[in-house]
Amino acid sequence: MSFKDLQLNRPILRAIAEAGYDNPTLVQEKTIPFVLDRKDVIVSAQTGTGKTAAFALPILQLLFDKQIASKKGKKIKAVVVSPTRELAIQIENNFKTYSTYAELTSTVIYGGAAIEPQIATLKKGVDILIATPGRLLDLHKQDVINLDYVETLVLDEADLMLDMGFIDDVKKIERLCPKEKQTLLFSATIPYKVEQLANTILNEPKRIEVAQNSSTSKNVNQLLYFVPKQSKIELGLHLLRNTIKGQIIIFRRTKFGVDKLEKTLVKNGYNADSIHGDKSQTARQDALDKFKKGTVNILIATDVAARGIDINDIDAVVNFDLPNVPETYVHRIGRTARAGKTGMAYSLCSADEKPYVQTIQQLIQMQIDVIDEHPYPLDPKAKPIIHKSPKTGSKHKKGRKSEASKKKKKRWY
Template structure:
């Protein structure tokens, strides 16, 4: 399958090929090359795939084909044939959007259900015949309890980002849902990592699965240029403003640890003449949807986010990610920088690191098994550091990270590291719950 260069070679029907072409997709990614034929064969699948590898199309496209070529066994109100479970409402909305995009030349119907939005439009969408439901576990069980959805006719089940669902404490909800599904069904499990818990879950829900893997565990994308800027804490905000203006970044996703920090940083950047918005769990769903839309459309160049956006946000060709603060968990760094360098495109990730974060940086470098090159900017001093942590090859003053960074491996480090690798947050997107023809 590695030699496949066209979607047509994967056995896809013309309506799906036209939709893929309309979306500008010319050739399948490795996960699509491996997964699509197996799913079309009706096999269960255990897939290791990061976000940004094209995995969503890897399962939505063949599912659309399978459902479109066979009739529903017991069609009826609120009785879907395919269920896709996701950990967050953002991801549910984006998978739903992908289903609409790839299925626009078909007569199937899909809807998404998640918390954080009015449930009444979801009730209305489920009153008719629905082929595909994309859902977060909690809201789906709400519908089950109110008897607005019947899962007894599910033909295909997908668990997307299963590792994050377990991290967020959804295992009991998932087990309750599995008990409501037919024993005979096709099941697909996608996960960035394969922990013991994931393997146990897979053993209980998959039948003789085909295993596909497109990236090693906790590897950092070779397409992402990673740099560290050592800087005093009180200079971080001014440095970020300087870098955005100096490098003329038009689209940059900035990560902070806290919701309050995200708000304060967005306000600071706006005062500096750089339009910015914050997105985190305390924002209303309407505010989050608006901010994400403005960022994607280019109306605002900076989106400041907490780790709620580290996985699930699908932003095509995002060129720049900045870690304003390093995460406490090294794996979260990998998820953050995975927002760029997606699906074959290059990207850059810059981390602003103060003296207190040096130990966190060491943990990240151990995880990705490579040093991250240090850079400096004139006028912004490096913080004092413990004697056992010296800067690795800081670039001369005035060097420009990201778009203007020197390409190539960090001096003294390997040219390529192993390629990258959740917590409970809210689930959604306003309006995404409507049943739409796809």
């Protein structure tokens, strides 16, 4: 199937061709006709399946005939709600690319950046708004955003939005839009919470599922290293010196862990940078740009910060900490071996993470190859280390009093 078969008009087809896309992906093939038909849809598809274009192209097509602005200026006709700033910026870049030959305007708003330029752009009027939930509601409260004319509402990465605690914000945004609108919900996985949300805000949705959540690319070579927790950094450095090469993403579970590893790698002479939620927007964007250009070849990230970010040509993914949710493992390693290329996935597993390996292997329906030949092997009988915090408080024995205080003196106070 080609994009022409999807009933897209010539200006949009021209922009797609110039962006280098020949044929639609499976998720685009299945979703675009329903969106053009103004149906509500619920789409389960992983990052890297081309789902941004699956909603961006039909939205541009639907708005194409209404692109002549009225005398009172443009009204927001489509809203895309995204959980993270990086993802919102990426979606906006896609809209800009696809609307090269249309008079349709789009803008992106998110927290952690100056609010005044965003207000100035909105006051000029836009057709399509891409936003993170908090900033959208802030600006609506200030009467800068009017959602009364919205025809299409897109909730992207819905499972992540709910995990990040945005469910009330999402429901509020949905209520601020007209009742008669089209709602498109995209989610990597459809857990119970997403299902509940879909039932409350979607109207007889068409369901589209592209590839089971368990599917991992056959082009990713997955390797597992059992290692004592306290030796993970040494093993990581050993692998970077001898085994892992090219553009690398390293995943850690916490922001603190990301910072700690970045300092260690930089101290050891590696070109490393990091992204996580506590970093400013400019610092995160800067790290991503350097990684994309290749000036930095190691990017350390938390799952939330990296979700949905589209970076091609990643040679290896390192699970420095194994995720406790098996689907997260699938997301992580899916960042390498894109577009028919091959890639590597290395996982460092300490004693307390062994149960995670079992659930991951059950999900992906395969045994991950274990590499025993390395300098920091884990004792097979090793029990997880439980760190007890040192007791603080007085070094004196409880109840110890001076002789003077034992005599019941009358105090003057």
